[in-house]
Amino acid sequence: MKRPTIVASACLAAALLIAFALRVQAAHPHGQTREFTVTGDKFSFSPAEIPVRKDDLVKIRFTATDMPHSFTIDDYRISKRAGAGQIIEIEFRADQAGTFTYYCNLTQDDRCRQMKGQLIVR
Ligand SMILES: [Cu+2]
CATH class of the missing domain: 2.60.40.420 (Cupredoxins -  blue copper proteins)
Known part of the structure; x- marks a missing residue:
């Protein structure tokens, strides 16, 4: 019963990471x-x-x-x-x-x- 929890946690972590990356990009769209x-x-x-x-x-x-x-x-x-x-x-x-x-x-x-x-x- 442990595996689904691990998979769900990994998905959540990935989603948070993507959301964070998109926010960073949106805040500084042209920054070099x-x-x-x-x-x-x-x-x-x-x-x-x-x-x-x-x-x-x-x-x-x-x-x-x-x-x-x-x-x-x-x-x-x-x-x-x-x-x-x-x-x-x-x-x-x-x-x-x-x-x-x-x-x-x-x-x-x-x-x-x-x-x-x-x-x-x-
Ligand atoms: Cu001076």
Whole structure:
């Protein structure tokens, strides 16, 4: 009498897995993984523009070359600091369309305020 229970459980597990996979797909229909390497050096970001598509999974490897810098995007609630020579990873889903400024919010040097770039989500 045990076998039907096992079969039923396996079917239920498979159905749940399929339902979950379909939901994930529906939530991010066009999402691709996009990887970028960004450096902060001499008070500027390179590149100064990151173009992605809406719903892409964006992975940024951020390096502060000469001194500590941060990679901050207010609307995405991202703010990560990298020490001099350090590489940090930032990952987020680009779920808001528009143009968003990324900047360095550290206060160690006034010139950090010049550091600006644009995340463009289309
Ligand atoms: Cu800085």
